Every structure is written in C-alpha cells, then in structure tokens.
Amino acid sequence: MSTTLHDTETSALRRDAARAEADAARARADAEAMRARRPLPRRRWPGLLAALLVGAAIGALLMSNHYDDRTLGQRLDAGLAAAGDQVRGGTAELRQDAREAARDGALATERATANAAGAVGDARITTAVKAALATDPALSALRIDVTTEAGVVRLEGPAPDAAARERATTLAAAPDGVVRVDNRLVVGGAAR
Structure with missing residues (x-):
C-alpha cells in the first residue's frame, strides 16, 4: 500500500513538473508575442498637418500681399521656411513618440519575462519540495499540499x-530560491 501511495505521489510530481514546464513555455510565448505584437501604425496627421500649414502659409501670403513690401518670391520663401520649421518640429515630436513607445514596449516585455521567470522558479521549488517530502518515510504517505x-x-x-513536522520544514527550506517556509502542518490531526 505504501508503494502504491509513493507511486501515486511520484506520478503527481511528474504531472506537476510537466504543468510547470507548460506554464513556463506559455509565459515565454506570451512575452515573445508581446514583443512582436504589431508595428507602430502609420500616422497620417504629420502629413495632414504639413499640408494644412503650407495651405495656411500660402493663404496668409496672399492675404498679406496688400500690406507687405516684399516681393511674392520673398514672401513665398519665408512662408515655406516657416512651414518647413513646423514640419521639422512635428517630425521631432513623432520621433520622440516612437522612442517612448519602444521604451514602454521594452518595459512591458521585461515585466512579462520577470513574471515568467518567477513562475518557473516557484514551480521548480514546489517540485523539489514535493520530491524531498516523498523520500521521507514518515511524510511520504501523507497528503501534504505544497505551494510556492x-x-x-x-x-x-x-x-x-512534531518531529516529522520540523523535518518537513527542514526539507522544504533546502531547495535553492526558498525565501521562507510557512509550515501549517497539523500534528496528529487532519488538515483543514
């Protein structure tokens, strides 16, 4: 009967390890999908803004024709120079927006990667603790839930x-990455 329970526990450990690996693969795929989600949409407003500015400059040039002593060519050159300055300013703003979007995407990817790494580490710790508990003769036949x-x-x-309870704490603290053990095992009774 003890061998059957041990085999059942071992197969449960294998299932848990397989689930942890599948979760880690899914997290990596999600992070990769977020990284390559979609290119930045092509924005039309800079071109429309430039066209509007050029039109406004030409309209202002024509309206001010009566009040300005410069020749038409001089006024046109000044209007085009002003429109060019405004387009360059819009282009610089567009570049800044692209930099911010790239930085935000990198931060989101970094957070997703950190979350995936934490989930993989926790699953690895849980599997190691379950394996250690399964090797102890006094604890292997018991149904001990391990979460990390x-x-x-x-x-x-x-x-x-009480001695088995303390041994369980020692075994659970052994794997790398364990910060602390919260031992809620009930001595001589059934768990809640």
Whole structure:
C-alpha cells in the first residue's frame, strides 16, 4: 500500500513538473508575442498637418500681399521656411513618440519575462519540495499540499508528530530560491 501511495505521489510530481514546464513555455510565448505584437501604425496627421500649414502659409501670403513690401518670391520663401520649421518640429515630436513607445514596449516585455521567470522558479521549488517530502518515510504517505509564491513555501496537511513536522520544514527550506517556509502542518490531526 505504501508503494502504491509513493507511486501515486511520484506520478503527481511528474504531472506537476510537466504543468510547470507548460506554464513556463506559455509565459515565454506570451512575452515573445508581446514583443512582436504589431508595428507602430502609420500616422497620417504629420502629413495632414504639413499640408494644412503650407495651405495656411500660402493663404496668409496672399492675404498679406496688400500690406507687405516684399516681393511674392520673398514672401513665398519665408512662408515655406516657416512651414518647413513646423514640419521639422512635428517630425521631432513623432520621433520622440516612437522612442517612448519602444521604451514602454521594452518595459512591458521585461515585466512579462520577470513574471515568467518567477513562475518557473516557484514551480521548480514546489517540485523539489514535493520530491524531498516523498523520500521521507514518515511524510511520504501523507497528503501534504505544497505551494510556492515568490519563494515562500507553504506546507498544509497532517503531520504524524512534531518531529516529522520540523523535518518537513527542514526539507522544504533546502531547495535553492526558498525565501521562507510557512509550515501549517497539523500534528496528529487532519488538515483543514
């Protein structure tokens, strides 16, 4: 009977490890999809703005023809120079917007990668703790739930005695990456 429980626990560990690997692969795919989501949309407003400015400059030039002593060529040159300055300013603003969008995308990718790495690390810790508990003769036959979140391992379930409970804490603290063990094992009783 103990061998059957041990085999069941081992197969559960393998299933948990497979799920953790699938979750990690899904997180990596999500991060990659976010990185290559879509190119920046082509914006039409800079061209429309330039056309509007050129039209306004020509209209102002024609209206001011009566009040200006410059020749038509001089006024046209001045209007085109002003429109060119405004277009260059719009282009610089567009470049700045593209830089900000790239920076925001990089930050989002970095956050997604960090979250995926944390999930993989927690799954690895959970699997290692379950394997360690399965090797202990007093703890292997018990149904001990192990969860890990941000490196904190939580143990829940029954413990046959206080010594086994403390051994469970020691085993759970052993894997790399464990920050703390929250041992909620109940001695001599059933878990909640």
